[in-house]
Amino acid sequence: MNARLLCAAMLCLPILSANAEPKVTEHVLANGLKVLVKEDHRSPVVVSQVWYKVGSSYEPGGITGISHMLEHMMFKGTDKHAVGEFSRIIAENGGDENAFTGQDYTAYFQTMAADKLEVSMELEADRMRNLHLLPEELKKELQVVTEERRMRTEDNPQGKMQEHFNAMAYSNSPYKHPVIGWPADIANYTVPDLQEWYQRWYAPNNATLVVVGDVKAEDVFALSEKYFAPLKTSEIKPLKPQTEIEQLGIRRITVKVPAKLPSIVMGYKVPVLKTAEKEWEAYALEVLAGVLDGGSSARLSSGLVRGKQIAVAAGAGYGLASRLPDLFELEATPAEGKTLLQMETALKAEVAKLQNSLISEEELSRIKAQVLASAVYERDSNFYQAMQLGMLETVGLGWQKADEYVGKVNQVTAAQVQEVAIKYLIEDHLNIAYLEPQAINKTTTAKKGGA
Amino acid sequence: MNFKLIGFILLIVSQTSFATAKIEHWQTSQGSRVYFVQADALPMADIQVVFDAGSARDGQQFGLSALTSGLLDTGAGQWNADQIALRFESVGANFGTGVSSDTASLSLRTLTEPALFDKALETMHVILTKPLFKKADFLREKNRNLSAIKQREESPAEIASLAFSDKLYGTHPYAHPDSGVMATVNNLKASDLAQFYKKYYVASNAIVVIVGNLSKQQAEQTAEKLLTGLPTGQKPEPLPDVTMPTQASEQHIEFPSTQTHVLVGLPGSYRKDPDYYNLYVGNHILGGSGLVSKLFSEVREKRGLAYSASSSFAPMLKPGPFTVSLQTRNDQTKQAVEVLNATLKDFISKGPTQAELDAAKKNIIGGFPMRFDTNKKLATYVAMIGFYDLPLDYLDTFRQKVEETTITTITDAFKRRVNTELLQTITVGNTTTAVAK
Numbered sequence: 001m002n003a004r005l006l007c008a009a010m011l012c013l014p015i016l017s018a019n020a021e022p023k024v025t026e027h028v029l030a031n032g033l034k035v036l037v038k039e040d041h042r043s044p045v046v047v048s049q050v051w052y053k054v055g056s057s058y059e060p061g062g063i064t065g066i067s068h069m070l071e072h073m074m075f076k077g078t079d080k081h082a083v084g085e086f087s088r089i090i091a092e093n094g095g096d097e098n099a100f101t102g103q104d105y106t107a108y109f110q111t112m113a114a115d116k117l118e119v120s121m122e123l124e125a126d127r128m129r130n131l132h133l134l135p136e137e138l139k140k141e142l143q144v145v146t147e148e149r150r151m152r153t154e155d156n157p158q159g160k161m162q163e164h165f166n167a168m169a170y171s172n173s174p175y176k177h178p179v180i181g182w183p184a185d186i187a188n189y190t191v192p193d194l195q196e197w198y199q200r201w202y203a204p205n206n207a208t209l210v211v212v213g214d215v216k217a218e219d220v221f222a223l224s225e226k227y228f229a230p231l232k233t234s235e236i237k238p239l240k241p242q243t244e245i246e247q248l249g250i251r252r253i254t255v256k257v258p259a260k261l262p263s264i265v266m267g268y269k270v271p272v273l274k275t276a277e278k279e280w281e282a283y284a285l286e287v288l289a290g291v292l293d294g295g296s297s298a299r300l301s302s303g304l305v306r307g308k309q310i311a312v313a314a315g316a317g318y319g320l321a322s323r324l325p326d327l328f329e330l331e332a333t334p335a336e337g338k339t340l341l342q343m344e345t346a347l348k349a350e351v352a353k354l355q356n357s358l359i360s361e362e363e364l365s366r367i368k369a370q371v372l373a374s375a376v377y378e379r380d381s382n383f384y385q386a387m388q389l390g391m392l393e394t395v396g397l398g399w400q401k402a403d404e405y406v407g408k409v410n411q412v413t414a415a416q417v418q419e420v421a422i423k424y425l426i427e428d429h430l431n432i433a434y435l436e437p438q439a440i441n442k443t444t445t446a447k448k449g450g451a
Numbered sequence: 452m453n454f455k456l457i458g459f460i461l462l463i464v465s466q467t468s469f470a471t472a473k474i475e476h477w478q479t480s481q482g483s484r485v486y487f488v489q490a491d492a493l494p495m496a497d498i499q500v501v502f503d504a505g506s507a508r509d510g511q512q513f514g515l516s517a518l519t520s521g522l523l524d525t526g527a528g529q530w531n532a533d534q535i536a537l538r539f540e541s542v543g544a545n546f547g548t549g550v551s552s553d554t555a556s557l558s559l560r561t562l563t564e565p566a567l568f569d570k571a572l573e574t575m576h577v578i579l580t581k582p583l584f585k586k587a588d589f590l591r592e593k594n595r596n597l598s599a600i601k602q603r604e605e606s607p608a609e610i611a612s613l614a615f616s617d618k619l620y621g622t623h624p625y626a627h628p629d630s631g632v633m634a635t636v637n638n639l640k641a642s643d644l645a646q647f648y649k650k651y652y653v654a655s656n657a658i659v660v661i662v663g664n665l666s667k668q669q670a671e672q673t674a675e676k677l678l679t680g681l682p683t684g685q686k687p688e689p690l691p692d693v694t695m696p697t698q699a700s701e702q703h704i705e706f707p708s709t710q711t712h713v714l715v716g717l718p719g720s721y722r723k724d725p726d727y728y729n730l731y732v733g734n735h736i737l738g739g740s741g742l743v744s745k746l747f748s749e750v751r752e753k754r755g756l757a758y759s760a761s762s763s764f765a766p767m768l769k770p771g772p773f774t775v776s777l778q779t780r781n782d783q784t785k786q787a788v789e790v791l792n793a794t795l796k797d798f799i800s801k802g803p804t805q806a807e808l809d810a811a812k813k814n815i816i817g818g819f820p821m822r823f824d825t826n827k828k829l830a831t832y833v834a835m836i837g838f839y840d841l842p843l844d845y846l847d848t849f850r851q852k853v854e855e856t857t858i859t860t861i862t863d864a865f866k867r868r869v870n871t872e873l874l875q876t877i878t879v880g881n882t883t884t885a886v887a888k
Contacts, residue, residue, distance in 0.1 A: 147710065
């Protein structure tokens with residue numbers, strides 16, 4: 001049940017790093033590729049990630065999900081390498097690899113023994129500009145993506161609710177559509193669609209290479225010059241802003257799907273670090289998320305799950321590093337015998353409390369202690385550190401924000417938390433989705449045998 | 452933070468993993484085994500206490516182990532759940548409890564700055580030695596577990612997994628889910644939990660794992676302090692042996708989903724299995740190596756039938772499941788199951804090719820350092836070595852054991868251990884749409 005909850009705010013908060021000991025070194029190639037290196041010599045391994053500034057929020061109607069589709073096609077061969085060879089070469093060199101697509105980015109990664117970094121650099125440089133998009137491969141991979149959508153969304157009540165919720169909450173922001181794309185769009189991608197998307201966004205001047213691990217920065221820069229410097233640039237036209245219009249009143253939606261438990265999602269339109277009028281507002285919202293859901297002592301667990309026992313699970317989430325204004329979300333599953341309306345009232349009462357009174361010193365110092373500790377814990381993972389740098393750079397905040405995070409959170413005051421609660425968690429900007437479970441008819445048959 | 456990302460192009464199948472690091476080992480004064488790795492780079496420590504008290508110890512009270520574990524940090528010594536949570540979180544520590552079929556564990560991640568460390572450790576000590584199992588906490592947590600059990604029923608993947616375990620293990624304690632089932636959890640009482648705790652949460656049934664920035668002396672003191680007050684008690688009896696199914700079977704569960712979830716398998720391998728490395732390397736080739744496995748290639752790359760297709764062994768105290776799985780659009784289930792079975796049977800009869808074996812060895816051996824490149828992973832592996840009482844040089848010999856496998860030894864092991872005449876097949880999905888198409 002917990003798996004479906006939003007990331008508990010504080011557990012995920014350390015996405016933005018502290019003043020970590022190892023420093024990030026930056027090098028920009030003549031063709032615009034930005035290379036970030038963070039040396040970490042604890043273990044003879046390295047993670048290498050290529051981040052492209054493109055994701056579902058870049059997509060126009062009709063081809064939603066095409067960034068994700070292209071991510072799949074990036075494993076289907078180039079001028080130099082046949083279909084599947086990329087993965088085979090990485091595997092034979094002891095590597096792990098994969099890729100992911102979000103609203104604001106598409107990224108590819110390999111984890112290798114440190115002395116194998118060159119293998120991944122050569123392959124990533126190759127597929128940055130020389131991809132083969134073959135009709136017969138697209139045909140099969142379309143089926144795969146359709147299966148992926150069935151698994152993540154069609155057959156997943158929470159996934160389905162979230163999709164309908166986003167589609168309702170946003171009027172014109174591209175965060176309106178799902179990362180995986182609408183079914184009718186998925187079914188109709190063509191090779192030229194993908195070719196155009198690839199040509200347009202996959203270029204050194206629209207990418208960031210992040211390398212973290214047991215390497216020397218100058219060696220990584222030399223390798224990146226060797227493999228990426230020859231690549232041609234694309235003309236990257238600035239995105240249209242697609243600024244979300246102001247919401248003029250509460251919005252509600254009911255989602256009826258075969259399910260067993262009801263649940264509710266509430267989302268307030270809020271600014272993010274990139275769009276906040278004053279930068280501290282985003283950090284204050286981050287702290288606010290921590291007050292509600294920064295662990296088992298936070299208000300939702302303590303007050304609603306244990307105290308009032310109105311919820312069996314409750315969470316809050318805020319993503320301060322989005323490219324566009326986002327939602328501050330509250331999510332809960334009511335306890336047996338409690339209604340969604342009671343749940344909604346209880347969640348709203350928590351919001352009102354934040355508006356009407358200051359959070360306690362104890363809460364504030366707890367959150368600051370957690371942020372400080374997380375800054376140490378996250379250094380346990382190269383992958384996580386690379387992820388932070390890549391994401392901050394790709395959404396346009398700049399990787400340097402990672403170093404500022406602990407300090408900025410530390411400056412947040414109780415009064416500021418109250419101020420953002422009053423300013424942004426307002427009823428007219430609220431969106432609510434109710435999951436209303438429908439009966440599931442289940443029958444079992446033994447086809448043959450039986451043990 | 453909300454990553455909002457999707458599309459890891461495949462779900463990375465969790466592999467059994469091994470690390471190489473200097474593991475120091477001793478016993479506490481009460482006879483608990485301690486496993487320690489000094490890791491000085493970061494001012495932090497990971498501490499786990501693991502008991503042979505998983506759901507396999509539930510008896511007929513399915514869900515007892517899980518609920519006992521879940522109650523530990525809701526009230527202990529003089530503190531209630533809020534106070535316990537705040538004690539950890541005010542020093543930035545992360546604490547959790549959890550169960551598997553074999554184990555019940557308590558885990559702490561904390562900074563090693565003394566004032567912070569001592570508070571976190573003391574809190575964990577009280578949770579471990581003085582849990583209260585208060586009725587109010589019990590009723591609340593029971594209701595939460597009942598909700599979670601109910602919610603399983605909306606997921607075709609969960610339904611398939613429950614049916615699969617049931618089919619493979621019948622009356623064996625591995626058959627039921629860790630969280631139990633509605634009827635048994637409903638019947639639990641707070642006193643059942645207290646009794647379960649008293650019997651299994653004892654020093655002779657505990658191992659302690661410490662990975663972090665502590666000296667050996669500090670680690671010794673930490674282990675002693677943590678378990679002080681825990682009665683010596685007794686190790687539980689060994690679990691019953693697993694009986695193999697006597698014939699193949701296919702079971703279908705009708706469910707209104709767009710995909711059919713398919714699970715095929717039988718009881719597989721255990722931790723001290725002499726065939727372990729042959730099964731491990733063979734499975735890596737068959738369906739364990741993500742983007743390059745045979746199953747992935749046949750099901751997804753060549754035919755586009757599924758998003759994920761994989762196979763795994765889950766070695767436990769007794770043979771855990773060997774599982775081959777995929778999910779596919781309802782109307783192409785028959786084809787997907789045929790491809791799955793053909794791939795499996797072909798592999799078992801012919802074994803891997805030399806090229807496949809060479810590639811697998813290169814991947815496993817070349818990627819060896821990545822198995823323990825964080826304290827978190829290292830602690831997990833050390834806990835496995837400790838709990839399953841594997842040799843301390845397990846990590847050092849791992850690569851060599853992998854290197855020693857051959858086409859012949861792998862083929863032989865699979866033929867003996869994966870009898871395709873006994874495969875159990877579970878499908879969960881909607882056949883009415885399958886017929887309609």
